[in-house]
Amino acid sequence: MRPELKEYKFDSMLLSTFTAAAKLRNGSEKEYRTMLKYIPYFNGTVTAVLDTGEPGQLFIECISKYLENYITAREKGFHNAITTFCFSPGILYAMDVYPICLEVLSVAQTFAYRRGTAEFLDFCNEVGYTETSCSSQRGTLGAFLAGVGADVDMVLTDTPGVCDTNANAFAFAAAYLKVPFFSLDMPPVLSEARSDEYHNSDFRALIAFIEKHTGRKLDIDRLRTVLREIERQEELVAELEDLARMVPNPLPVSFNLMVYATRFLFSGMKECTAVLESMLRVASDNASRGASGLSGSVEKMRAFFCYIDHYTNSLRLWDFLDRNGICYQGNILSRSWSNMAPHVKEYRTEAAAYSFDYGDLDAMIRTMALHNSRMPMIKSIRGPYDAPDMWLQDTLSLAKMYSADCIIYNGTPGCRNTWGMVKLFARDTEKAGFPTFIMYGDAFDDRVESWEASQDRLEEFLRVRRLLV
Amino acid sequence: MNSAFMEAAISLNNDYVREWKEAGKKVVGYTCSYVPDELLYAAGILPYRVRGFGATEATIGDTYFGPFICSLPKAMLQLAGEGRFDFLDGAIITPGCDSMRRLDECWRKAGEDISGILPKFFFHFGVPHKYADYTVKWFIEEILRLKADVERHFGVSVSDDRLREAIRLFNKSRDLLERFDGFRTAGNPAIAGTEALAVILAGTTMSRDIYVKLLEELLETLEQSRGTLKDRTRLMLVGSASDDVNLVRLIEGERAVVVADNLCFGSRFHADRVDETGDPIEALAKRYLAKNECPRMYGEYDGRLKMLIDKADRANVDGVILQNIRFCDLHGSENGLFERDLEKAGIPCLKIEREYGPLVETGRLKMRVEAFLERIGQRRQSA
Numbered sequence A: 001m002r003p004e005l006k007e008y009k010f011d012s013m014l015l016s017t018f019t020a021a022a023k024l025r026n027g028s029e030k031e032y033r034t035m036l037k038y039i040p041y042f043n044g045t046v047t048a049v050l051d052t053g054e055p056g057q058l059f060i061e062c063i064s065k066y067l068e069n070y071i072t073a074r075e076k077g078f079h080n081a082i083t084t085f086c087f088s089p090g091i092l093y094a095m096d097v098y099p100i101c102l103e104v105l106s107v108a109q110t111f112a113y114r115r116g117t118a119e120f121l122d123f124c125n126e127v128g129y130t131e132t133s134c135s136s137q138r139g140t141l142g143a144f145l146a147g148v149g150a151d152v153d154m155v156l157t158d159t160p161g162v163c164d165t166n167a168n169a170f171a172f173a174a175a176y177l178k179v180p181f182f183s184l185d186m187p188p189v190l191s192e193a194r195s196d197e198y199h200n201s202d203f204r205a206l207i208a209f210i211e212k213h214t215g216r217k218l219d220i221d222r223l224r225t226v227l228r229e230i231e232r233q234e235e236l237v238a239e240l241e242d243l244a245r246m247v248p249n250p251l252p253v254s255f256n257l258m259v260y261a262t263r264f265l266f267s268g269m270k271e272c273t274a275v276l277e278s279m280l281r282v283a284s285d286n287a288s289r290g291a292s293g294l295s296g297s298v299e300k301m302r303a304f305f306c307y308i309d310h311y312t313n314s315l316r317l318w319d320f321l322d323r324n325g326i327c328y329q330g331n332i333l334s335r336s337w338s339n340m341a342p343h344v345k346e347y348r349t350e351a352a353a354y355s356f357d358y359g360d361l362d363a364m365i366r367t368m369a370l371h372n373s374r375m376p377m378i379k380s381i382r383g384p385y386d387a388p389d390m391w392l393q394d395t396l397s398l399a400k401m402y403s404a405d406c407i408i409y410n411g412t413p414g415c416r417n418t419w420g421m422v423k424l425f426a427r428d429t430e431k432a433g434f435p436t437f438i439m440y441g442d443a444f445d446d447r448v449e450s451w452e453a454s455q456d457r458l459e460e461f462l463r464v465r466r467l468l469v
Numbered sequence B: 001m002n003s004a005f006m007e008a009a010i011s012l013n014n015d016y017v018r019e020w021k022e023a024g025k026k027v028v029g030y031t032c033s034y035v036p037d038e039l040l041y042a043a044g045i046l047p048y049r050v051r052g053f054g055a056t057e058a059t060i061g062d063t064y065f066g067p068f069i070c071s072l073p074k075a076m077l078q079l080a081g082e083g084r085f086d087f088l089d090g091a092i093i094t095p096g097c098d099s100m101r102r103l104d105e106c107w108r109k110a111g112e113d114i115s116g117i118l119p120k121f122f123f124h125f126g127v128p129h130k131y132a133d134y135t136v137k138w139f140i141e142e143i144l145r146l147k148a149d150v151e152r153h154f155g156v157s158v159s160d161d162r163l164r165e166a167i168r169l170f171n172k173s174r175d176l177l178e179r180f181d182g183f184r185t186a187g188n189p190a191i192a193g194t195e196a197l198a199v200i201l202a203g204t205t206m207s208r209d210i211y212v213k214l215l216e217e218l219l220e221t222l223e224q225s226r227g228t229l230k231d232r233t234r235l236m237l238v239g240s241a242s243d244d245v246n247l248v249r250l251i252e253g254e255r256a257v258v259v260a261d262n263l264c265f266g267s268r269f270h271a272d273r274v275d276e277t278g279d280p281i282e283a284l285a286k287r288y289l290a291k292n293e294c295p296r297m298y299g300e301y302d303g304r305l306k307m308l309i310d311k312a313d314r315a316n317v318d319g320v321i322l323q324n325i326r327f328c329d330l331h332g333s334e335n336g337l338f339e340r341d342l343e344k345a346g347i348p349c350l351k352i353e354r355e356y357g358p359l360v361e362t363g364r365l366k367m368r369v370e371a372f373l374e375r376i377g378q379r380r381q382s383a
Helices: A010-022 A029-037 A043-050 A054-072 A090-094 A102-112 A118-126 A135-145 A164-177 A193-214 A220-243 A255-266 A270-288 A312-323 A342-346 A361-373 A391-401 A422-431 A451-464 B003-010 B015-022 B037-042 B059-064 B071-081 B103-113 B133-154 B160-185 B193-202 B208-224 B245-252 B280-290 B301-315 B329-344 B362-382
Strands: A079-083 A097-101 A154-157 A181-183 A301-305 A326-328 A406-409 A436-438 B027-030 B046-049 B090-093 B121-124 B233-239 B256-262 B319-325 B349-354
Touching: A010 A054, A010 A102, A010 A135, A029 A043, A043 A054, A043 A312, A054 A097, A054 A255, A054 A270, A079 A164, A090 A097, A090 A193, A090 A220, A090 A361, A097 A102, A097 A255, A102 A135, A102 A255, A102 A312, A118 A135, A135 A164, A154 A164, A154 A193, A164 A181, A164 B301, A164 B329, A181 A193, A193 A361, A193 B133, A220 A255, A220 A270, A220 A342, A220 A361, A255 A270, A301 A391, A312 A326, A312 A451, A342 A391, A391 A422, A406 A422, A406 A451, A422 A436, A422 B059, A422 B103, A436 A451, B003 B015, B003 B193, B003 B208, B003 B245, B015 B027, B015 B046, B027 B037, B037 B046, B037 B133, B037 B160, B037 B280, B059 B071, B059 B103, B071 B103, B090 B103, B090 B133, B103 B121, B121 B133, B133 B280, B160 B193, B160 B208, B160 B256, B160 B280, B160 B301, B193 B208, B193 B245, B193 B256, B233 B245, B233 B301, B233 B329, B233 B362, B245 B256, B245 B362, B256 B301, B301 B329, B319 B329, B319 B362, B329 B349, B349 B362
Parallel strands: A079 A097, A079 A154, A154 A181, A301 A326, A301 A406, A406 A436, B027 B046, B027 B090, B090 B121, B233 B256, B233 B319, B319 B349
Antiparallel strands: none
16 A cells, blocks of 8 residues: 555555545536546546535535544544445434445445545455455545554444355454354345344344443434434435336436435435435436436436446446436435335335334334344345345336346456356346346446446447437 | 275265165255255255266356356256266255355256256255354344245154154264364374265265164274374365365375365364254254354354364374365465465465366376375474
């Protein structure tokens, strides 16, 4: 790793970057356009997000606030925890623990810097962490292992049983940094009473762990407040998802990313609700005018991403989709699995969803446990992919419901759990009538395959399958 | 050493399996050391650890698995696809790791394309990733679910008495293997690591009562023999699943001896006993969940490090070889931590990444091992 990267804390640098980005629109349009020239590797992201108006502005502010929260947590007498995107932060906020979501920070770095997370990725390997591990965690993990991140109080994950390489990243981090570790374990089946019981017991153990390491007891009123906010957020997301069914889809391409990223950052907090409400206002306005969310206003086709997006190079994927009139019909990260979600109602899969119960503390803990067990990836990619309520069923249902013309898989080479069966999965989705494309790049590391090469292959697929004429 | 061990270790459908089948009895394969063999044995079924040994290509494995996947399950699928596991009447897949758990779907889908390669009994066995009262409860239920399915499918009944009997027999074999370990770790080992791995592997492919008899005979022989492996560099082998005696042979060469291991195909099996009192299912659940020192049990690194250091001390090793199969992030990353901490404790380490299967990397591996032995030799001289 270059010595200069060790001069400043990476997260403080990122905080400065996003704080400055949040102020870009404060000046005149001319000043804004001039400023973009000075951030050549960040301006794609900035324009894609800020050009959506108020939602984009709030979203950038959210990222800034998130960074500030965890960086300053200790000096304010709170705690922080390294955690993962599919771990709902609600319980942490209810217990004054500020989450440090590795994957979101990796994305933020790939958005902001030309180097992305390359040197932190490589630093992990220098200290013994495998180069074949998933780049989503590794990109930020390296910074913490190198001592250029905030000091950390604990490490939490919920992916054992779902994603080894994810769980392993957190176990490695805890052992390397010598901080307390807790993992929620996921059994291979979802919709069974014994699985619910397992999730509930495990979640109680998590609460006991946090109480032990923070010295704070779980406050029932705080928990209720967080849960009510999550419920409100589920309602908003359900409305956004309902709107996405319209033709043309009134949601701008970048909204999907903003929905899931905001929830990963601030689920259960007002900040997230504000972004979602703002997005809903824009989408509803577009819908009332029959307008497409695409900047070119013409929707040529609809793509459903069955896994994650491609984050490198300043949102080039989103730019590609928007430029080509390809409507983004969501991915696995953006779906909610509360019983009010449109797809849950459409396919009557309430047994695999979760509902809100504020009856007493036990009921709320159970609600949180089930909410957490229905987070993206956690819900769909445990057990065999073709089992009930798992990845294949979810993907086909969503692709059909959102009128997708094709299904696109993008992940990272470190993703053992999907690369173990994605060929079979694609065979099944093709059989079901959806042209399916497997991208071989790395969502977080352009060195694996350049975005240009990935784009060429994607274009070839769209051309050969006559999807984009 | 009785050649029966080596023959059983290097052939899939060995004489013992064939004899078992000829007697009209069933064989069920399993892919991970978290499956309690005792349960199958008590059902009159031969528990058989599925291996990838002998696969010479990956055409079938690569067809179903993606490219970034460990070569062990690919080799297993390859062998299954070639019909070399046709003697299996059943298979149990566990989420030992992500690559291994996807063997479930890959084998099933390959079975749709290649007729006859999928055993009629096919079971996904959900093993928790941590030890707590509620995970043990889940695991007990999972063992009971397996038991019920085995009983239903094979038309057998597994009584508590039969299960206790099987537990006693398997514990006896663990006792014998522990005694056997004494001959490996002695000042002048009486048996090389290559043969030792064959002895342990053989137990996963033959009837346990025969295995116990063979072990007793072997121990008698060893007791009367003198340790012949003098002045060799003493190594411990740690890391990813390794069932290839040729890998150990390559490591040992003429100058080293592998006196200890921590492999799931190796000495992890006899690391502890199943409680012979109380409820047998609960006893199995507790032993198999608690005493399997695998990095799939997240957050237990400190315990595993201590176990390795203790083992290294007992065996008086000169160095540790930490190996992992490429794409095995669990062992690969933990090996990185082990390397840091064992070196800090004064134990030299060699960390190698390799492919599973035929030793296509013999030259490279040999060179690295030789260099490691040189390093240990210099260290001794300067001490």
